[in-house]
Amino acid sequence: MKKLPILVAAILLTACGDKKNEQQGPPPPTPVTAVKVTKGNATYYEEFPATVTALREVEIQPQVSGNVTGIFFQDGQHVSKGQKLYTIDAQQYRATYDQAVANLNVQKANLNRAQKDATRYNTLAEQDAVAKQLVDNANATLEAAKMQVEAAQANIRQVSTNLKYTTIYAPMEGTIGISQVRLGSAVAPGPTPMNTISEDNPIAADVQADASYIARFATLQSKSGVVRDSTLMLQLPDGNLYKYPGTVRIIDRAVDPQTGTLRVRVAFPNPGKTLKVGLNANIRVKNSTGEPQLLIPYKAVTEQMSEYFVFVVGDSSKVTQKKVTLGARINGNVVVKDGLTEGQTIVTGGTQKIKDGGKVSIRSEE
Secondary structure: OOOHHHHHHHHHHHHHHHHHHHHHOOOOOEEEEEEEOEEEOOOEEEEEEEEEEOOOEEEEOOOOOEEEEEEOOOOOOEEOOOOEEEEEOOHHHHHHHHHHHHHHHHHHHHHHHHHHHHHHHHHHHHOOOOOHHHHHHHHHHHHHHHHHHHHHHHHHHHHHHHHHOOEEEOOOOEEEOOOOOOOOOEEOOOOOOOEEEEOOOOEEEEEEEEHHHHHHHHHHHHOOOOOOOOOEEEEOOOOOEOOOOOEEEEEOOOOOOOOOEEEEEEEEOOOOOOOOOOOEEEEEEEEOOOOOEEEEEHHHOEEEOOEEEEEEEOHHHEEEEEEEEEEEEEOOEEEEEEOOOOOOEEEEEOHHHOOOOOEEEEOOOO
């Protein structure tokens, strides 16, 4: 009988707890920020590291040995095709040439004498007035003399070529670099160039593009002769854009198996010679479908196991988690390829506090 007050107290306490729970009711809606899904301009830029390079470049190599006796340009100046650049001491090559000419004259004299002897002996042979052996010897001497003349002429061609190489001319028009040799320097054929000439207008920038971009660059190359707009722009090291747009000039023949990239060469006008070979920059490639696409703030997207989701606000302010397929990011927005329709409302702030099926109250963003 003494336990009855305790039992009554427990029943009363339980009843009070149930009444308290009934008074609390469902949890209040979670405050979030949201926006409507709209279509917008899906133009964006992709950037590729680039190195400025010459479309054409020629190294000036000595073809003969000797000392430099003349330099006929200023370092860094514009040179014309055929302009004289260097001279190499020609004395020994001129002397060799003179000697070869003298030898040719001797061989021609020998040929003339052999021709006369052969003619005379063949005339006597027709009269049966000379031994056949003498005729054969005369004819053999004539053939040998002819070959000696041919050998002397070949030698002249060789030594005259060497003499010609003592004067070096510009093989193309362009800008010449700083000379690697001075007056009196000894030079010889080898791997070290005396100088380099590069074409500076137009000039190019090389990029290493992922193989997935081959089709994109191939399309741009096919339009290079027709369209020149801001699709391809060069971003300079100071962040400014170069004022002239580029065109795809060359796509390399094969993908590098080590890196999986393909070299693409983009040409730019360079009338002011402001772009220099070796400059590091970025190529900006504009991408646009030409049609409006669904755009949402990227902050509305949550990622789970490499899949992307957004919370869509539906009837009765309940949210539903939707899987979406994303496209390119454009500043703070992202293109939605699949999973949403225009006009839907999605949560942009407070996603970490809500779950599928929960209720929300939409507040304006600060």
